[in-house]
Amino acid sequence: MGKVVVVTSGKGGVGKTTSTAALGAALAQTGKRVALVDFDVGLRNLDLIMGAERRVVFDLVNVTQGVAKLSQALIRDKRVDTLFLLPASQTRDKDALTEEGVAEVIGALREKFDYVFCDSPAGIERGAQLAMRHADDAVIVTNPEVSSVRDSDRIIGLLDSRTLKAERGESVNKHVLVTRFDAARAARGEMLSIDDVLEILSTPLLGIIPENQGVLRASNVGSPVTLSEPTNAAARAYMDAAKRLEGEDLPVVLPFQRQGFLDRLFGRRAA
């Protein structure tokens, strides 16, 4: 039985889709069978980030409605053969998804894959709640700024109340992934520090992804940064985060910015 991981944030534009692609690709490269499911029906992006937009025939809505079989809709990645994408529909809206349909699809994916990543739409409405519904684990993507952190706090409240696990009295394993972290700006006090973020969210840290040009470059060429630029600082941070998701106990190191900030380097334990 595979693990269902929702990638969510509340706020839009913080890097949910980029992180879904990067973490999923990193895990698939280690031989895990990974499915990436785009829940952002109506505003799909994951197909573009994965470079699969020209191969989309069927989508999540088709599968939930029984128009297509799951095997017809899953797109195998051309670079890593254990990585699959289930795209969202761009022409429908989030009401096209039914709770029963989603349960069936996730149930079927869980049988076939080691990891099922659900890329949540922004917001806290129906679409986001369906994406988190079946999650075993949650990656909460946060930028180090107050509005993003408060929205993440709100999402954590929903993860603790609206998921199947929560309703059964269990709890979703939650991990905070801080993205677009700029060490120099944090040092100048222009961004929240990692300590502030973790203190507010009181949730363990999965990783810190530095602000990096390579991430945008990768998106534009339709490849997860962990595949296209594996030596890039952001890609390495995603790979480490993927290892932590696997249960490996790696210390989290603050990404540093040129010389002079080396002294700011300090280790941090991932909980």
Next chain:
Amino acid sequence: MNSIAPIQNTRSAPVATKQIRFNARSFVAFALAPEAPLSAWFDGLDRWTENSPGFFAGRPVVLNLNHITLHAEEVIDLVDGLADRGIRVFAIEANGIDDLGPDLPPILTGARKIEVEEQKAPRQPAGPPANTNEQAPARAAEARTLIIDTPIRSGQSVFHPHGDVIVLGSVGSGSEIIAGGSVHIYGTLRGRAFAGVMGNPDARIFCQKNEAELLAVDGWYRTADDMEPSSRGRAIQAFLDNEVIWVSALE
């Protein structure tokens, strides 16, 4: 105790109380007491609801017109004005008025007199409005402490009308704790805390680290803007003295 100078506050939309008893069932309602001039009062209410959208949503509200004299048409406008703001008045309390007509919510009369507890309590000589005295026995009978050992997340609202609320974690920005008794927070308070909402001026708010958006005791409140900067980020208690909220450092 390191007192921080108080700031005289204007009365907020009063979150006073009314206990009603029908056939031995009692309900708790928020009583709104409009003050003249009504336009200014509505402005104040709008400011309040802007900060707490949904505060009145689904909550029973009684209109207390004992301190204001209005014509029937004005009462209709008032009820309509509240309805426009999503506040549904289910009853009106007004001394000396027997009936406002079928279009308006029913009049509540003698609500206090049918309170069993009050009859047992020693009657106050015509003095202060003293709703604390009326409430005290009821509170003692029903008071129960609510202990929450998880963080309160943004958007969550804890409503515990009788007794204290103890939170072992932090209270997030954009969340609220509403307690009939005192509020104790052993983490950081970044949201809003209301103590003594059922009319208890002796209730207090305690927190390990004050980053609160709003502190309120018995309907009197102070926003983050009104707090002394020196009280921020510290362990504090907030209490009511002479209708002024004091925020003082602990230790």
